[in-house]
Amino acid sequence: MRAAVYLILANLFWAGNFVVGQAAMKTMEPLQLTFWRWLLAAVPLLVLAQLVEKPDWRAVLRHWPVLLLLSTLGMSAYTLLLYSALQHTSALNASLVTAANPALIMVLAVLLLRDRPRPLSWAGIGLGLCGVLLVLTGGDLQRLLTFSINAGELLIVGAITVWGLYTIIARRLGIPAITSTAVQVAMAAAVLLPFAVATGAGLPATRSEGWSLAFIAVFPSLGSYLLWNLALKRTTAANAGNYLNLIAVFTAIITVTLGQPISVPQVVGGVLVISGVLLTSAGGKAPQRPRSSKSTSSPPSPSPAEFRPR
Template identity: 45%
Template structure:
């Protein structure tokens, strides 16, 4: 495949994921985080199962034998991460959420060291500290003397929890390497929908059916583009580029979120820009490892390119 086409696929994947943050910030005014999560994955499931069957042609009996692991992935990657993300967007803006989420690759490397017994160089440690400094700049709005204050933005703190959930999900997801990625995501989505359905039924007061046209458009967008289209673009590109190189493009999520926010009339503060620069620099240093280790880190979960964004 032409290298420029691969680049285009990576750009579109991250552009669609960025849209999830922006649309999510608007949708929280009309939908609860639970409704957003359920609606998004209900739409995605109708697309994923036919795709899995036609493209990957999995041996479904073998896949179902891994139901316990897939159930855990559904709880962590689909329900918990997305719920925390949309809950966070009720208190913070999409750019702040994307900036905090940029710390994810660095945290993933740390967990790889702790639980997968990988080695961490001095440059990795320095990179992690720089990333943390960047996130603290965003959390404290540049007033680092308030680090030990208890008045942090609730949304930013929820995004930190979301990062931890996503990291645990990624480490556990390595156990599903024998299952094709679209298939694994399809089953996880189904489990998540089944678990969320009773809560939806018995809490119908939180389920708004009188949605505006903008909200309906946003839900359809999140069900198709971040959940399915990004996943396809990402995995097709990984067939033609090293995972370690592709991972660098994940930082485009924050860049695109900032651009979309500017187009929609939102302002971007100097502290957000400065914090983002530190986070990106730190992630680069943290991820600067031997090729084999980097590829394994990025590919910890075969569904990592989809569920957690």
């Protein structure tokens, strides 16, 4: 029961990142929000990693090249693309397209790692793709023929593609989850610093911007990671992964509560995407060769727990 509460709250906070991020993008720039988000989250995450996982920091830093690559993909590029997308599309559309992440990751695993999903998983991927196309086109599939898809939707597709590559690489990294995330966040803040200075990405200028940044730094960046990892001590990764579908659901609820309209294509597309993810997870994939017992990374196949958004 406690694990379920942790997972529900974690996904509620991640949904809030879409809604609050969209509101912040009306007056802030993607680089500004991304830089300050990770800068404010870096030290608390490093402290959290030390308290919870007590890592061997020297051993962790020996992996700095791959950690830097992961930080560039998952923290910098993904977040910049996400917030840029929210300047052009709704939080609900962004969350619905992001919900297709597990299916995209499975496709990338097939292309890059020669993974072989079972037929049920392919059916789930197809169902999820139909849902994404419905959301992208707003129910007007002729838009695909003229390629008249909103820039925001294209940016969010780019974001989940980057996240897919991130997951493919990260799944074999033998570093505890909070420690790995904390180091990547700190690296992202350091790498983005000169760009933030060059572009004048200062602290929020208004109270609303300040509250938006505070929410994103505290709840999606710190709270969700802590709650997620606490839940994983009490339940399986597969079970936790299924809760990620709540992000789109919570985003829809928040959107409606705030009085924003929700369309039939969004509802139907969301149902198809989430159903496709559940079908993909249920299908699993064929067993692979066992890996060395020395590795402490995630299982060979990308589990739903690795699909968590930032």
